[in-house]
């Protein structure tokens with residue numbers, strides 16, 4: 001049984017926030033049921049229940065960073081899903097960050113679609129006006145079959161609605177897609193439906209990561225018993241290629257492969273402009289014998 005720890009102790013963040021000031025706001029995850037995720041379930045030797053930190057504690061952290069001269073850095077409001085917290089609380093924290101820390105180029109946090117849908121358009125506008133620039137949301141897949149199997153707790157239509165709400169409020173949106181999440185059986189559906197949802201939302205950014213199965217997650221046992229199969233590097237790159245190829249003409253998102261789990265690092269500042277280059281580059285990998293023979297590794301720490 002993993003030791004339980006307080007909400008400011010497991011602080012995860014996207015790779016792009018590696019050099020940001022990390023201020024824990026919520027601990028744990030208000031959902032905590034995704035079958036591929038073990039972040040708060042003891043994967044790192046400790047577990048954490050969902051909790052919203054007190055305003056007083058969060059402000060103390062911000063004061064501490066201000067006193068230590070952490071000005072000019074991006075700020076990441078940490079925790080599984082800060083948007084699950086009450087709007088007034090979030091507005092107060094973001095305003096406090098903006099007052100206490102000078103020249104903050106970006107304030108961001110993770111978001112979960114259902115938490116976003118619980119907020120009105122006015123509430124999201126208030127959060128944006130306080131100074132939240134961007135949220136990172138796990139779309140994972142646009143396939144309802146895969147979202148249901150993986151117990152994501154939301155479906156493609158809710159993702160589309162939440163994504164549009166965020167963008168309409170003036171907050172930038174970065175979506176994550178997990179390559180290989182449907183294994184071989186649902187790979188085609190994963191490609192088509194993910195491309196469909198991305199086309200509907202046209203997020204500011206979308207980012208790929210590759211499924212790796214962590215010990216202690218429900219998916220681990222299924223993988224160990226041979227019931228769930230990981231895609232090969234070649235198959236993952238092919239999924240990414242086909243998602244890009246299936247996007248609608250309207251999609252102008254930035255695209256990144258900025259996760260240690262990925263088999264390629266290519267990016268685009270506008271996929272509408274770079275689509276051909278992106279596909280050609282991925283095709284060159286797909287046709288490369290070295291990639292074709294690359295063995296699959298399963299990373300258990302990221």
Ligand code: SF4
Pocket residue numbers: 029030031032033034037038039080112138
């Ligand atoms: S919503 Fe995010 S943090 Fe929570 S269980 Fe799912 S993947 Fe993990």
